[in-house]
Amino acid sequence: MMPALRIRDLKVSIRTDAGLAQILDGIGLTLQPGRILGVVGESGCGKSTLLRTIMGILPPDAQIDAGEIMLQGEDLLAFSEAELNATVRASRIGFIPQDPYLALNPVFTIGTQLLEVMRWHAPADGLKGAARRRRHTEKLVSLLRRMQLPDPEGALHRYPHQFSGGQRQRLAIAAALACNPPLVIADEPTTALDVTTQAQTLALLRELTEEFALSMLFVTHDLGVVAELCDDLCVIYAGQSVEAGSAAQVIDSPSHPYTRALIGCHPDRAAGFVGIPGSVPSPLAAPQGCRYAPRCSSATTACTRRGPLKLGAEEDRFINCRLFE
Amino acid sequence: MTAPLLELRGLSVSLGGSSGFLRRKTASIRAVNDIDLQLHEGEIFGVVGESGCGKTTLARTILGLQRETAGEILLRGGNVGGRSPERARLARRDIQYVHQDAAAALDPWWSVGATLEEGLQIHAIGARAGRSGQVDAMLLAVGLDASVRGRYPHELSGGQLRRVALARILLLQPSIVILDEPTAGLDMSVQATVLNLLLELRRRLALTYVFISHDISVVERLADRVAVMYLGRVVETAPTADLFAHPKHPYTQALLASAPRLVVGRRAALPIQGDPPSHARVHVGCAFQERCVHAEARCSVEAPLLRATAPGHLVACHLANSSNPVASSRVGQLMPSHIA
Amino acid sequence: MLFLRRFSRDVPAMVGLAIVVLVLLVAVLGPLLAPYPADVSASHLARRLKPPSAAYPFGTDNLGRDVLSRVILGARGALTVSLVVVSLAMTIGIPLGLVAGYRGGWMSEGIMRITDAVLALPQLVLALALAQLMSPSLESAMLALALTYWPFFTRIVYAETRRLKSSLFVDALAGIGAGTARIVFLHVLPNTISPIIVRATIGLGFTILTAAVLGFLGMGAAPPAPDWGLSIAQSRSYLPAAWWYATFPGLAILLTVMGFNLLGDGLRDIVDPRLRRSR
Numbered sequence: 029m030m031p032a033l034r035i036r037d038l039k040v041s042i043r044t045d046a047g048l049a050q051i052l053d054g055i056g057l058t059l060q061p062g063r064i065l066g067v068v069g070e071s072g073c074g075k076s077t078l079l080r081t082i083m084g085i086l087p088p089d090a091q092i093d094a095g096e097i098m099l100q101g102e103d104l105l106a107f108s109e110a111e112l113n114a115t116v117r118a119s120r121i122g123f124i125p126q127d128p129y130l131a132l133n134p135v136f137t138i139g140t141q142l143l144e145v146m147r148w149h150a151p152a153d154g155l156k157g158a159a160r161r162r163r164h165t166e167k168l169v170s171l172l173r174r175m176q177l178p179d180p181e182g183a184l185h186r187y188p189h190q191f192s193g194g195q196r197q198r199l200a201i202a203a204a205l206a207c208n209p210p211l212v213i214a215d216e217p218t219t220a221l222d223v224t225t226q227a228q229t230l231a232l233l234r235e236l237t238e239e240f241a242l243s244m245l246f247v248t249h250d251l252g253v254v255a256e257l258c259d260d261l262c263v264i265y266a267g268q269s270v271e272a273g274s275a276a277q278v279i280d281s282p283s284h285p286y287t288r289a290l291i292g293c294h295p296d297r298a299a300g301f302v303g304i305p306g307s308v309p310s311p312l313a314a315p316q317g318c319r320y321a322p323r324c325s326s327a328t329t330a331c332t333r334r335g336p337l338k339l340g341a342e343e344d345r346f347i348n349c350r351l352f353e
Numbered sequence: 354m355t356a357p358l359l360e361l362r363g364l365s366v367s368l369g370g371s372s373g374f375l376r377r378k379t380a381s382i383r384a385v386n387d388i389d390l391q392l393h394e395g396e397i398f399g400v401v402g403e404s405g406c407g408k409t410t411l412a413r414t415i416l417g418l419q420r421e422t423a424g425e426i427l428l429r430g431g432n433v434g435g436r437s438p439e440r441a442r443l444a445r446r447d448i449q450y451v452h453q454d455a456a457a458a459l460d461p462w463w464s465v466g467a468t469l470e471e472g473l474q475i476h477a478i479g480a481r482a483g484r485s486g487q488v489d490a491m492l493l494a495v496g497l498d499a500s501v502r503g504r505y506p507h508e509l510s511g512g513q514l515r516r517v518a519l520a521r522i523l524l525l526q527p528s529i530v531i532l533d534e535p536t537a538g539l540d541m542s543v544q545a546t547v548l549n550l551l552l553e554l555r556r557r558l559a560l561t562y563v564f565i566s567h568d569i570s571v572v573e574r575l576a577d578r579v580a581v582m583y584l585g586r587v588v589e590t591a592p593t594a595d596l597f598a599h600p601k602h603p604y605t606q607a608l609l610a611s612a613p614r615l616v617v618g619r620r621a622a623l624p625i626q627g628d629p630p631s632h633a634r635v636h637v638g639c640a641f642q643e644r645c646v647h648a649e650a651r652c653s654v655e656a657p658l659l660r661a662t663a664p665g666h667l668v669a670c671h672l673a674n675s676s677n678p679v680a681s682s683r684v685g686q687l688m689p690s691h692i693a
Numbered sequence: 694m695l696f697l698r699r700f701s702r703d704v705p706a707m708v709g710l711a712i713v714v715l716v717l718l719v720a721v722l723g724p725l726l727a728p729y730p731a732d733v734s735a736s737h738l739a740r741r742l743k744p745p746s747a748a749y750p751f752g753t754d755n756l757g758r759d760v761l762s763r764v765i766l767g768a769r770g771a772l773t774v775s776l777v778v779v780s781l782a783m784t785i786g787i788p789l790g791l792v793a794g795y796r797g798g799w800m801s802e803g804i805m806r807i808t809d810a811v812l813a814l815p816q817l818v819l820a821l822a823l824a825q826l827m828s829p830s831l832e833s834a835m836l837a838l839a840l841t842y843w844p845f846f847t848r849i850v851y852a853e854t855r856r857l858k859s860s861l862f863v864d865a866l867a868g869i870g871a872g873t874a875r876i877v878f879l880h881v882l883p884n885t886i887s888p889i890i891v892r893a894t895i896g897l898g899f900t901i902l903t904a905a906v907l908g909f910l911g912m913g914a915a916p917p918a919p920d921w922g923l924s925i926a927q928s929r930s931y932l933p934a935a936w937w938y939a940t941f942p943g944l945a946i947l948l949t950v951m952g953f954n955l956l957g958d959g960l961r962d963i964v965d966p967r968l969r970r971s972r
Binding site for chain 2: 070071192193194195222223224225226227228230249250251252253255256275276279280289290291293294295296297300301302303304307
């Protein structure tokens, strides 16, 4: 079966005042259709650059040095800006932002903004003008009802600030799903929410992936959320994919030294609170080879001389570490 | 048992309610409502709850920055309540507070060294000449290099800023430290080192912590006792192990079930519905009744009071009683099927 | 450091800085640079109203004085006036802003309503009225300008103080027991410095212009001072024939005011909070 999204050996650098920063240095991940893939990493690991690269919204001083991003077999990097707008954004990739308040325009009603997006990107079923608008409105209302928003018809005429935080996040989810994309990318959508609201939102996301046959890329730093929500997991560190596999494989029996250390830091697992000595290397002066090597207790000279190795040819499960040669 | 280090009796705080010159009158809200708590020497007391539950107001009131509307605050048995913020801070030097957002809690124009020495100046601790040595020693104690003295807040990382904020407070030699979300916004690996540091400092300096957090996992690992707050009230308080094994208040159960844990494939049973409530409305009866699956007629009439169901385990719920808890199963795997 | 680098890339701001430095040098070294330093008061009726030439690059005025020398010598006066006015305005405006912003209550309301009332009147009209009330002299002009410029500082400091008062670091200071005076003068005030510097820089340029207008209307410097505004006023009777007489003092005013404004705008850009955050 063709993966919903497959990224191979992606390298992205950004020109800064202080020189060329290699932000992504070999990211690989595979999202199988119908599954939720958690992308986990600490700050500075390149999560947001990865998201921007997939969405095609890198800043002008960034460049893609290598790699491919295959969306159902088509390389997104070969698409022009106009093609991305016409055929990919919203219609094939939906996006759920971390802070829905930033994604919703405060001066327009929910209906105005979402119907505008649908007008451009949602299937029109051959309808035009008022008929199409009616169809889209019906669809949006049923979607908002599915999001358990009270009074979905009325919600169309309200402004973003008239909703609570949890409701706004559900509006943002509805916005991402409005144009029937098969793939949804979520950027830490529950970080700003309270614990009980977060649990509601996670339960909703899981139900929606089944109902709408979605594949979801869920970016987060919270291992607990990943454990509850995700089927598969890809850990990234300093712009490199470190370990990937099913959630159970990675969380219950982590292999890569970084994954082991990271999971060992979680209060549910930690024997004592040790942490990981050292800090994430600056992308301006990243070490050669495996970027975790300077903090790794099992590192040998081989780790710094050559790049880390992939284990096996299987894309769904890999450990990028020389210890597993 | 020895006398409590800090005791709150019927503490209530109303916020807002201004009626200034040419300004619209606004109604006040009860951010903290009739709280009784005892804090014992050397313990870590966890306070959990969602946004708007009053944890931060409670902390600011204990500290003295917020004046209480009613109730008493006793520090080592002596009444230190009913004072203006500036005088309250003098009487409660023993209590210090570490802000959640360490970056914003430091003056961007002051170097780390100057910020740390300032506290010593204000409280006239030590001789002027010895202060820089004291600062260096404290920086070392919180795991920072003395070279940090000359740096400015924007040059430091999140973990380093936490350590600076902690060093600033500890230089004042408090016995109670209120930690407001000390790990929020930190990466997991940094969080672990900060928690480790907190434990080590507590041992070395004989500190008592009030640990405010929304991270249930951290509280479970760290705290000796926990209070759960909902809409300005403490709804349940118990020793940590007891609370996590036998949560009795329906809200505590829901909160513990909702918290993400590092257990693969655990599907939290139906989480509670609705949003955390607002203070704007006046609640008659139990504040949690609207979201509570077990609510009965009397919950909407009579506000439940905290009462002991087991030694040290207090619950504010009509339906919880000592012989027949609402649910005694470990929440997370199961939700209560019914109320006995 | 990023500050300086960003600033050095801002071409208009650098031009402004260059002009301001040039004007400052001219003001300090005036008597050394001027070809005829004695022409402040001397008159040479034999060579009156000569057009620009090698000996007199900017020509001579109605009393035969070298216009170039008088423009150079006028710089010191113009800068002195603006520095005195702006410092005086800051001395009045900043404490008022701090008090109003930090204290709140009726005192704050009172201060801010007076500030708004003064701001609502056109500054020049107010300055003219005040200068008219006092005897027309340079001192009264300066006082009048200062009395009309302080509300700008009060407004800025008030807004910043209000913002800082509710900031977390002020809360943290109160938490460790810092007194109000310490918080206001050692913490709040330094944090308001950036917008004050910007406003002061723009104010310097603006005051030079207003002082010139007052001088032009006879409410400021008295002859024979080499005041730029006064020179333009005196040159009116000889226009358009003796165009140089009015043009060069006018250009001096234009250049100086522009220099301060460009510099102020550049400074405003780098102290913009959105840019500061990305440091």
